[in-house]
Amino acid sequence: MGVSRRAFLTALGRVGGYGAVFTAMQALGLLAVSPAYAGPPDLPAGSGRGIKVAVLGGGVAGLVSALELRKAGYEVTVLEALDRPGGRSWTIRGGDTVRQLGRPDQVVDWTREPNHYFNAGPGRIPQSHHAVLACCRDLGVPLEVMVNANRAAKLDFNGQVVTNGQATNDTRGAFSELLAKAIDRRALDRELTGVDRERLMAYLSAYGALDRNKTYAGSDRAQFSTHPGAYLQAPVNAPPLRLSDMAQARFWGVSLLFEEFADMQATMLQPVGGMDRIAFALYERVKPAVRLGCRIQAIRRAGPGARIVYTEGGAERVLEADHVICTLPLPVLAKIPSDFSPPVKAAVADGARGYFSGTKVAFETRRFWEQDDFQFGGLGWTDEINETVWYPSGGLSEKTGILVGAYSIGFSSPDAPGKFAALPFEERFETCRRVIEKFHPGRGRELARPVTVCWAQTEFAEAAAVGWQEAQRAGAYALLCKPDGPFLFAGEHMSYLNAWQEGAVLSAHEAIKLIRAQVAA
Incomplete structure (x- = not known):
């Protein structure tokens, strides 16, 4: 019996969350890419x-x-x-009061610096969004690069924390090795001629960083256990993640596909000073x-x-x-x-x-991700219900800044946004601190003066955005x-x-x- 597109997308959402559904809808032609x-x-x-x-x-x-x-x-x-x-294009700064329906008011006591702001609503502009970019040009709104993806940012799934670069490249290497073995065993002879087989094997060796035995044993694209240095400090690649571990940790969800979405591909932009x-x-x-x-x-x-x-x-x-x-x-x-x-x-x-909600949390803190870990911008991903840690792209190398510790909108699970929104403020904040502590050990306690916005609890909005069904x-x-x-x-x-x-x-x-x-x- 056939399966309807709606049933397929519903089932996919239960497994892979919003991101998997978004990608599938683009592939099925149900989401349009911006025309000229x-x-x-x-x-x-x-x-x-x-x-x-x-x-x-x-x-x-x-x-x-x-x-x-x-x-x-x-x-x-x-x-x-x-x-x-x-409206929902709302940027919060020091001195503002944040009101939420049925929740206590929050008075924002952040330092009033140009880059100390929190985009409670939209926070990025794809280069394919020509109408908004034309508005910025015509209105004289200066733009800067928004770092949407960073290979140094962390992924936390099933309690395992690795960098995006390691998860991405070890996945690529593992899949390339599997395909190379299938070709070696003549499993694809019906699909490939002899010449095509040789060309594909050569490509897989380069694409997946396979060794002479067509095995993936780690790569300098993924992670170093010893970084290259001066004199006798030669680089040593970290052991690769095992395929079974990556499958159990769900590293193949939205976190590794995010920057491939049509509206998430570099270069992303943002207005200087807030959306x-x-x-x-x-x-x-x-x-x-x-x-x-x-x-x-x-x-x-x-x-x-x-x-x-x-x-x-x-x-x-x-x-x-x-x-x-x-x-x-x-x-x-x-x-x-x-x-x-x-x-x-x-x-x-x-x-x-058909509207869906989303909840964000932001902290004022020392920029430890830059000063201690040399990570500049990007998104960190977790399967905890805060879902995302969003690092600022403005004010790089300043002493302090605003770190978004949650953007819970259904990226990892369709249940996450509702669960996170239902939490008392302090429990939202503690969830974010716990995840950031995993990404940056010893730094969760530095997160100060938190502020949170849930769009379902925001008057005159009551949701983040619409989600039309086919x-x-x-x-x-x-x-x-x-x-x-x-x-x-x-x-x-x-x-x-x-x-x-x-x-x-x-x-x-x-x-x-x-x-x-x-x-x-």
């Missing part, structure tokens, strides 16, 4: 004169919408519930149109246009508009009384159920791609680049195109 960027929609100057647009949400999608529409003369009003722009530099640069361009601290109470129709009821400073207010771009996350939008058509209401509710793309998602009278939808959830700012920017462009078409009609 064509630029923002062409709106003739003055074409929006006299036309009012309400933008609900002051995140990246809302701010980009406002920027492009205002260029063409539209009268735009952005309503944002928070006291800052950016919110993009949102604030957009905000400065459209500031007169943005009203912070405005909570949406109802979204109503008013003839061919719309009427938005909201509160500001405790007072109820009404905004009339010809068009409305809704950029609110669907779990938030679904709770607001609206005059969306019944099918659109059902689509919003359907999409809202069937939803043809149903609820497709419906939200169309205007519902004066209402249009944008945000990362209105793209095939979910959880990325690129999706937010491109969806804003698509919503603007729909307004342009409505105005022309």
Whole structure:
């Protein structure tokens, strides 16, 4: 009996987590890679004169919408519930207060240095995300390299801690040895001609660092037991990891595949000083149109246009508009009384159920990973429920910095995010300290002044990002791609680049195109 793609992906998720599912979906053609960027929609100057647009949400999608529409003369009003722009593009610094639903407030008492920041939301920009990079260029936001992968960073699975370089290259060597033995035993004669067999054997010897006996006995690509030095200090390769140990430790999960994902391949980038530099640069361009601290109470129709009821400073207010771009996350939008058509209401509710959360923890500390271990940037991976240790790429060689001790979003197990989010703050912090102590013995006690953010516990977000299922793309998602009278939808959830700012920017462009078409009609 055949197995459906959905059943296959569900089973794969139980075994390999989010990363395995992500890779499989790309291979099956269910996740699109960013096409070449064509630029923002062409709106003739003055074409929006006299036309009012309400933008609900002051995140990246809302701010980009406002920027492009205002260029063409539209009268735009952005309503944002928070006291800052950016939405989930949120960077935390010393002096900030972090509020979480049902949890105590956290006052961040970090040193106020330029590189002492914590990206609670997005933290990297792939070089394939041309729309966001174009925004940075046009807005004058300086970028720097974000070290997404580092062979010196540690992996911790099943209690065994090794470097990424050792796990990667010992895996490559072990697989190459197995394939070479199969070729030697003529197991692939039906697939290979004599010449092809010789060429493949030569390649495997180089690719897997095999010796003359076609055996992998370790490699200087993986790990040294004695590092090369001066005079008589010759290098000695460390004994390779055994294939059986690597299989038991699950080293072949997302940690060894991560930098092969289409959106994770070098070179990765980040704004200098924090990811919110993009949102604030957009905000400065459209500031007169943005009203912070405005909570949406109802979204109503008013003839061919719309009427938005909201509160500001405790007072109820009404905004009339010809068009409305809704950029609110669907779990938030679904709770607001609206005059969306019944099918659109059902689509919003359907999409809202598919969101996933994520939890991060950050510490201020001495940069011991650089000063003691000479590791600069990258990600450390563990099968404990904090999942990831994220080392900073900015401020290299400074005395202190911000170390992200957890990014629990389902990389290693679909159960990890829920378990980690449910922990009291102190237990989250202790989990991170325990893992970092394994990576850097004696240094876990140096981690100070922790801060944590769980997106399921963050007001006006309630989740990290959407996770559309294949069937939803043809149903609820497709419906939200169309205007519902004066209402249009944008945000990362209105793209095939979910959880990325690129999706937010491109969806804003698509919503603007729909307004342009409505105005022309």
